[in-house]
Amino acid sequence: MTTTARRASPAKIINSGRPDSGRSSTRRPSRVRASNRGLRPNFLGASASVVWLIIVLIPLYWIVITSFRSQEGFFDDHPLAFPAQPTLDNYVLVLENDFARYLMNSAIVTVVAVALIVVCGFLFAYTISRTTSPRVRKLFNLMLLGLAIPLQATIIPVYLMIVKAGLYDSLLAIILPSVAFGLPITVLILVNFMRDIPGQLYEAIRIDGASEWVTIRSLALPLSRPAITTVAIYNGLNVWNGFLFPLILTQSADNRVLPLALTSYQGLFSINVPAVIAAVVLSSLPIIALYILGRRQLLAGMTAGFGK
Template sequence: MRKRPNYLAGLGSLIWLFLVGFPLYILLLSTLRTQADYSTAGPLEFPSHLTFQNYLDDFTNGFGQDFANTLVVTGSVVGIVLLLVPPLAYAIVRSGNRAMSLVFRTFLLGLAIPAQAVIVPMFYVISKAGLYDNLIGVILPTAAFSLPICTLILTGAMREITSELYEAMAMDGARPWRVFLQLVLPLSKGGLSTIVVFSALQAWNGFLFPLVLTQSDSTKVITLGLYNFQTEHGVDVPGLLSAVVLSMLPILIVYLCARRTLVQGLMGVGGK
């Protein structure tokens, strides 16, 4: 039997595609026009002349430095998370003592503490440590607030690994570090991809910590650099939107590279 076409679902898909695609069309089109053309013709009219000058101006006006700082912060946060979370999650899953259970519960308490609630003592600690207006002073608290949810995600992925696999490795005489490297990590790719994307998003889109813990232009990140397009005479909308597009590209690339294992990790089947 032939199935009847679902016209209602097709209509809904077209409406959804329009609602999502039209703003993106306006966004990308606005980045390819001059400020004068945008001001006179408006955002909806197709420009007579397209230009990539806005993207070039972004980097010559200091946005390139902000972009590089954000890359440093994001790469460092992801590195810290990948260095600390997998061994911690492995210890939580494989250790049955109360100490590790207490550590896990302590990490879960971090999920209930918003960054806004501790920003004042955080500012005091960073200042006393001599890390104010330093990228390290942004990297450490950002990584700290990413650890609880990343630990929870990766612990759930590692719990999916069956005990028979651990027993088989033990019968082969494998030591714990070999089990961790050759069994746990390869079977936790979904969870690892998930925490990489999550921690990268946390660092790349971070606003509160850079706003409070940095001051000079040399330590500014892209979320603060977008303010440079606002002046006392108005806002350079094409330049601002081109900077927004540039700020979206790295995270989009990370997602495209890890989308399959990311979906597996979010579905809780990272160990299968």
């Protein structure tokens, strides 16, 4: 009897020393309920997502099926019905009318402009993020003013400068303004990303005797690769789809890019809508492929450096 009482007394003492022991059984169901509430399906959000997906897919579906219609069947069939006699004549017509030249011009303008934007923007951002000079800060603030200036408001001064420089009706007339308007957002993204690089890494590589260019090539450039990919894809989309600069700063068909070339498929009294749609589909394929390949880097780089 005494042994059992002695054995039972420690258990009573332990249980009495746990003020939450009696409440543990009542707390567990509440936690389970809270977790179950978080796992409940959101029917309202899912329904809104489905509706938005339908709204986005219907125009894309119309564009694709319209490119396979004939010019006569464009007005006969229902707009959303699949063509009764699908044809590839629209794509053949587009490819036969100097589409390769327009594609090459757009590729040259986009690649050269994006390369200049990335190189100049990276060097500017490295200088701004690594120096505390008031002059550099003022230069950075002055550069950010370019984000507040719309492109349409500067088209007349840009036109006059291009004409006086003797660059009118050339691909360089499109490249230079595109670089100027792409630098502010590029520098902003790269500066915010490069400020997150720890200063101890720069001190360590400087102790090892690395020069400024070695530091840029071996440290800043590899660590800034996500942000560089982001600005490259973002500016590539803008330059590829640019229409105002090619319209104002070029004239001849030899220097015509794809967005401007789409207007050449319009007649004086009639418009071959299926052929124009086929040209739109062909011109959007390269940039869609580029976005699919780099969409993760684009989202990662856009959100990096702004979470402080």
